Amino acid sequence: MKSYFKYFAIPFIIALVITVIALPMYLVARADFLNTARNNSSWDNSVTVLDLADKMSNEEEAALTEQLRKAEAACQTDIVFFIIDDPANGYLDSVRRLADSFSEDNHMGYDYPGGSAIVFVDNWSRGGDGRIHSWMSTTGEIRSRISDSDATEMLNVLDELSDDDDPYYVYSKLGKSVEKKGSKLRMPYSMGAVLFVALVIAVIYIIINWRSKLGDVTVTSGTYLEDGKASFKVRTDTFNHKTVTKHKIERSSGGGGGGGGSHGGGGHSR
Amino acid sequence: MIFKCKNCGGNIVYNPDKATMCCPHCDGLDTEEKLVSTESIRTCANCGAPMDSVVLEHTFATKCPNCGTYTILDERVADKYKPDLILPFRVSKDKAISLLRDEFGRRVFTPSTFLNNASVSKIEGTYVPFFMYDYDTESEYYGTGTKVRSWSSGDYEYTETSYYDIHRVMDADFDKIPVDASDYMDDTYMDLMEPYAYEGLEDFEEKYMSGFLGEKYNRSEEELASRAENKVASAVEGLVNDSISGYATVTKKSMEIQSAKKNVDYALLPVWEYIFRYRGNDYKFHVNGQTGKVVGKTPVAKDKVALYGLTVFGLITLIGSMLRLLLAVVM
Numbered sequence: 001m002k003s004y005f006k007y008f009a010i011p012f013i014i015a016l017v018i019t020v021i022a023l024p025m026y027l028v029a030r031a032d033f034l035n036t037a038r039n040n041s042s043w044d045n046s047v048t049v050l051d052l053a054d055k056m057s058n059e060e061e062a063a064l065t066e067q068l069r070k071a072e073a074a075c076q077t078d079i080v081f082f083i084i085d086d087p088a089n090g091y092l093d094s095v096r097r098l099a100d101s102f103s104e105d106n107h108m109g110y111d112y113p114g115g116s117a118i119v120f121v122d123n124w125s126r127g128g129d130g131r132i133h134s135w136m137s138t139t140g141e142i143r144s145r146i147s148d149s150d151a152t153e154m155l156n157v158l159d160e161l162s163d164d165d166d167p168y169y170v171y172s173k174l175g176k177s178v179e180k181k182g183s184k185l186r187m188p189y190s191m192g193a194v195l196f197v198a199l200v201i202a203v204i205y206i207i208i209n210w211r212s213k214l215g216d217v218t219v220t221s222g223t224y225l226e227d228g229k230a231s232f233k234v235r236t237d238t239f240n241h242k243t244v245t246k247h248k249i250e251r252s253s254g255g256g257g258g259g260g261g262s263h264g265g266g267g268h269s270r
Numbered sequence: 271m272i273f274k275c276k277n278c279g280g281n282i283v284y285n286p287d288k289a290t291m292c293c294p295h296c297d298g299l300d301t302e303e304k305l306v307s308t309e310s311i312r313t314c315a316n317c318g319a320p321m322d323s324v325v326l327e328h329t330f331a332t333k334c335p336n337c338g339t340y341t342i343l344d345e346r347v348a349d350k351y352k353p354d355l356i357l358p359f360r361v362s363k364d365k366a367i368s369l370l371r372d373e374f375g376r377r378v379f380t381p382s383t384f385l386n387n388a389s390v391s392k393i394e395g396t397y398v399p400f401f402m403y404d405y406d407t408e409s410e411y412y413g414t415g416t417k418v419r420s421w422s423s424g425d426y427e428y429t430e431t432s433y434y435d436i437h438r439v440m441d442a443d444f445d446k447i448p449v450d451a452s453d454y455m456d457d458t459y460m461d462l463m464e465p466y467a468y469e470g471l472e473d474f475e476e477k478y479m480s481g482f483l484g485e486k487y488n489r490s491e492e493e494l495a496s497r498a499e500n501k502v503a504s505a506v507e508g509l510v511n512d513s514i515s516g517y518a519t520v521t522k523k524s525m526e527i528q529s530a531k532k533n534v535d536y537a538l539l540p541v542w543e544y545i546f547r548y549r550g551n552d553y554k555f556h557v558n559g560q561t562g563k564v565v566g567k568t569p570v571a572k573d574k575v576a577l578y579g580l581t582v583f584g585l586i587t588l589i590g591s592m593l594r595l596l597l598a599v600v601m
Contacts, residue, residue, distance in 0.1 A: 026595035194590035202583035215565035221508025234439035
């Protein structure tokens with residue numbers, strides 16, 4: 001056992017140091033997170049689900065509200081899911097303006113006006129282009145965790161919806177995505193990934209240390225040569241002929257672009 | 271035959287560190303006195319104890335199981351069995367043990383008893399019988415080499431391949447190609463022991479064997495010549511290949527080797543042998559008694575594999591989990 005502890009002394013010390021640093025830091029951050037109460041008197045946050053289009057039953061609305069309340073606590077962000085059927089906002093840009101102004105006009109924000117807020121607007125009224133438009137507006141610190149491209153990607157879940165579908169299931173999935181991506185103490189990778197990497201490293205470690213070879217060959221072709229060298233009576237390399245082949249070079253081409261603003265978020269049309 | 275110390279009467283042995291006869295009892299140097307046995311070779315010349323258990327078919331030097339005296343069997347180092355040459359040990363027992371520990375000490379999965387003092391002190395120095403062959407060779411080689419050049423012009427890429435005829439005629443004389451003449455010693459191990467530094471070769475004298483085990487050749491030089499010829503062919507091919515360079519590919523068309531055996535010497539070469547018994551299997555380790563080169567494959571203790579593997583798994587899991595918490599805070 002002495003050799004075991006001697007062998008693993010440095011890894012044990014490294015693990016101990018990282019544990020001593022990381023665990024208290026996490027516990028302090030978690031306590032701080034749990035003790036950070038919402039502090040915004042301008043928006044009372046009494047409404048989380050506003051289903052003006054009446055697409056969900058009362059029970060579904062209550063369940064979604066409960067789910068979004070948990071997401072608000074985990075993300076320390078005010079969240080509103082605003083479901084409408086408004087022909088006046090029949091374009092993606094007008095839906096975006098509606099979401100942004102809802103957040104601004106109501107002074108949404110978790111701990112102060114202008115703090116983190118998410119407003120998701122889903123307008124079931126088909127616009128001039130015959131499509132249903134949705135927008136998720138993000139404001140404040142949440143934007144560092146949910147980027148515009150993240151928001152756009154999250155809204156792809158709406159593709160699962162058709163006109164006759166019950167949207168609760170899809171809204172619930174969207175709420176879970178928001179909570180997972182926007183959580184303040186969000187883990188950067190899963191425990192499953194840690195276990196997988198540990199298993200792979202342990203297996204590689206075993207294979208490397210298991211391998212053992214008999215010995216190296218240290219005799220060369222010239223080891224037993226008398227006087228240490230061979231003599232060449234003939235040593236010629238004569239050019240014989242050559243061949244030339246040709247083939248056409250395949251060429252290809254490509255390109256790209258990008259943009260930005262104070263409200264963030266992403267849109268979706270279906 | 272045994273060697274006794276003139277000063278104290280103890281068994282005097284050859285000391286590799288001092289390169290001379292040294293009495294381990296009174297530290298006398300070159301105080302040996304040869305005592306030729308008049309008894310049967312199966313009886314110890316010192317104590318008279320039977321040595322049937324240690325005198326096998328080819329044994330010429332052994333150790334009395336009763337008094338520990340190193341005995342040389344006279345008739346097995348005389349006449350047709352008298353070696354021409356001997357390479358005396360230059361690596362002592364302590365040095366051999368130290369070399370084994372340097373080579374295998376850091377292997378983590380070896381059993382804990384593998385290199386402990388009780389096990390490794392059983393290492394024995396043995397003179398292994400070798401035939402050393404001298405060959406003169408003449409070889410002729412024909413082959414084709416290619417050189418490739420590529421360039422682009424317009425929408426096309428061109429590849430030019432030039433073909434060369436390669437011709438070599440080489441004379442190579444080989445001196446003392448060793449082939450072990452022991453059935454007990456594994457050929458693979460003995461080939462890996464090479465090379466020995468031949469400048470240390472001496473004319474055979476019995477005194478070099480006192481303190482070591484040994485066996486006479488088990489097979490004749492004619493029987494083993496084919497192994498020497500294979501070694502010659504391999505060396506010739508290597509030398510020719512070394513002389514060909516600068517080609518993208520080389521294809522051999524033909525190669526003819528004519529070899530003539532010039533001389534054969536019967537020699538004894540020094541090898542330390544350590545046999546480690548583990549779970550019913552013998553694991554052999556050899557140390558070249560002159561150069562110190564180590565050959566052998568270590569056993570694996572499965573309980574250690576499990577313990578160390580699980581520890582690595584646990585450590586990575588712990589470190590990964592803690593980094594996960596740390597990143598959750600700082601990100």
